[in-house]
Amino acid sequence: MKTPIKHHQVIHAGWMNEQETSKRGPKGGILADKMGLGKTLCTLTSMVHGKLPARSKESRTNLVVVPKSLKDQWIIEARKHTIQPSSDGMLGLGAIISYSTESSSEAQMLIFEGADLVIVTYPELCSAFKNVRYPKELADASDKDKEKFFNKSVRPKLPAIFRFKFRAVYLDEGHTIRNVDTISSTACHKLLSKYRWILTGTPMFNDPTDLYSVLDFVRHPTVFKLTFKGFKTLYKGVENSDDDKINHEWVATLLHETMRSWTYEDELFGYPLTIIPDSVTSEHSRHLSVPERAIYSVVYDRLKELALEANPDPGPDGEKTYKFVAGLFMVLRQMTGHVLVLRPSTFKHLTDDDMRAICREINRPPVRDPFADDYIAALLKLQRSTTCTICKKRTKYIRWAVCHHAYCEGCLTEIMHIAAERGRADAVCELCKLPLGELTDAAQDAKDDKPKWLNDSGKAIPSTKSSAVVDLVRKWRDPLTGDPQAKVLVLTTYKESHKLLAATFEEEDWNFTALTSEMSNAERNDSVSRFKLEPETFIMLATSGVGGTGLNLMNAKYLINYDHYWNEATEGQARGRIYRIGQVEETTIVNLTAEGTVDDRMKEIKEEKIMNIGKV
Ligand SMILES: [Zn+2]
Ligand SMILES: [Zn+2]
Known part of the structure; x- marks a missing residue:
């Protein structure tokens, strides 16, 4: 190494080499030092230390998978911290290469062979992998059979990066693969290498079940044999079990065998690893203003109704329902920042009675909000854009033509009918005579891009x-x-x-x-x-x-x-x-x-x- 290594980094670099040479496995693990404590330096040290002599038959090449924004930085750091190899190739790191798809697959194999370190981004890896499809008859096959099929029929056709066997693969910001269903996760799991490492400051992103994918990736002997479902059952017990039955200890044991992590609070030889002046995090809570509260609570009620009406069946439509309800929740989350982020597609669910109730609330004495008129004006605009062009009624079945004009279901059926009688394929808008086109909410929301939180004089109404x-x-x-x-x-x-x-x-x-x-x-x-x-x-x-x-x-x-x-x-x-x-x-x-x-x-x-x- 060109750069002096700190004690805590030596300790973890040493641990990495211990993992790689241990008989028990996993041959790799999770390096989870907190941000800034030198995961990169530690990893480079481990690579240099684990380097094989040039005459060795085994692969000497390391692969690091990184987020797109970190590729250049990784290459710069690798060159900065390591020395150029001596003539016998034993010291430092030799060729450090940025992955590129320009050369042919065979040329790539040679490039990999000659390199000590290859850096590839997650998107590059995904696009190299994206065409993998399993035949239909394998849909219900076991993971083992799928793996066999993959190695026999799929892998040989994939780009070199999936056929080359690396010495070690390191996933930087490795929590990226926590969701087993994503293509980046699948692609990373299919990489071939003797040692497998995850580098991340946040191995558990949402929940301890995030660990399944990373432990599976590093080939933890227990987890590697489990499906995600099996892992969840061992951790959480069967569905709906009590909180205290959750097996935190089991996961903790897995981590103990697989993970090392320095934090900012850790000390070594009686000294803190690092000194950063204190940081204070606090919640700043405020109640919504009267107009905001009036609008928010009515929208909340309407969206709640929609969520309850949504199909609760977890069957094939379950995912759609989940997405739908998550979408409603997101509307509410956005409204905490400003209630007037409301779109016509949401506002159409408010009745005219709702409108009157909101206005009554806003106008209620004794103190009127200084922006009450702006809020009411914005609501009236939303009300107009959700009123039927023909019958001037408002219903939640309102739809928008591509020209932006709104139609209720009854009027829409009628003009379609008339068009059909006249032998025309596409009905036209009553107002502007343009073809109605496809009637969608999304089209309306996209067109309606002037923020409602701007008042008539173009000033932002404060939230x-x-x-x-x-x-x-x-x-x-x-x-x-x-x-x-x-x-x-x-x-x-x-x-x-x-x-x-x-x-x-x-x-x-x-x-x-x-x-x-x-x-x-x-x-x-x-x-x-x-x-x-x-x-x-x-x-x-x-x-x-x-x-x-x-x-x-x-x-x-x-x-x-x-x-x-x-x-x-x-x-x-x-x-x-x-x-x-x-x-x-x-x-x-x-x-x-x-x-x-x-x-x-x-x-x-x-x-x-x-x-x-x-x-x-
Ligand atoms: Zn109508
Ligand atoms: Zn029109």
Whole structure:
């Protein structure tokens, strides 16, 4: 190694080599050191130490599978930390190669043979694998028979990366494969290698059952023989068993044999591994304003009815139902950020009586909300867009033609009928005479893209949460009582919340920069460096999918999570943007909660998950 290795890294690199040479198995494991403690360096050390002499018949090539955004970084680090091999090839790492599909399969085999380290991304691996199909008659076959078929008939036709036997395969951010049904999970499981490693700071993402896929991948002798169902039964017992029957201890034993993990709190020789100034995470809860509460609670009731009407049968339609109900829940989650993210396809379920009830509530004396009129105007717009063009009635069976005009079922049948009588294949809209086209909710929602939370003069109507963000940022940057230089990272789960906050910050005349999934790599890099280098740019507004992982935004000491996360792992990833090794200031993380909404339920779900993971 070119880079000196810290004690705790030597210990885990040593453990990795012990695992590889042990007789018991698994020949590999999970390296789960917390972010920033040097999993990469530790892995490289283990590779260098485990290197075979050039005359060896066995494969010397290591494969690392990484998220797309980390490929370049891995190559740079591997070259930076390891020395070039001596003439007998024994030291350091020789050829370090970025996987590419440009060469033929046979040429690739030769490239792999000559390399010490190959780096491939999950998407590259998936696209190399994507055409695998099992014949119908194998649908009910055992895993063993499927595996046999795969090795005999499928593997020989796959690209070299699935035919080459590597010395070791390492899955960086290995929790990526936690869901056994995904193509990236299947593709990774099919890689051939003597040793198999998972690198992740969060091996249990949602629940201890996430461990099945990773333990199966590393070929843990017990888990490798189990199906996912078998694993779940051993862990949770049969369906609906009591909480205290859950076998946390069994999973803990599996982990003890397979996993090592350093945390920020660990000490070695009486000294902490690392010193990061304290980080405080707190909940900032607020009640919704009167108009928000009035709208939210009526929509909640209507969506609940829809969910209850949905087919509860877990049969073939069960998954559809699950997705449908999850979709309704997502509408509510988004509404905690601003109730006017409502789409016509949701609003059509509100009756005119509902509308009157909401308005009565909003107008109820003594104190009228300063934005009451804006909220009512927005609702009237939604009401108009969900009214039948012909009979002017509102029903939940309303549909939209491609021209954007709404039709109730009765009127629709009638104009179709008339068109048929006149011998025309496609009916036309009564108003604009354009063909009706396919009538879908999605088309209407997509066309209806002007945010309802903008009032008639184009200003964002504040929500409880968006006002909370403004208040917090003002307080933190107060010239007298706060730190006027402080920088703030604001993360949202939803695009709509992102847009709302962008509009809000613009109205405040705040200098902010943004990160979204629509931006190119160059645009993202530019945005990050503006946040880091420009003193006047003090807010980074990012969607959590892009800004919540991988990035180092240590120059911020405040983080606001606008929407709730499903699990602690994602929240921890977000926190890791500012609370990480090298941070010299205390950090403050605030989760916004709209009290009395699904946010409360989100918190409960997250706490249940934390409890189960904690027990293991
Ligand atoms: Zn009608
Ligand atoms: Zn029309």
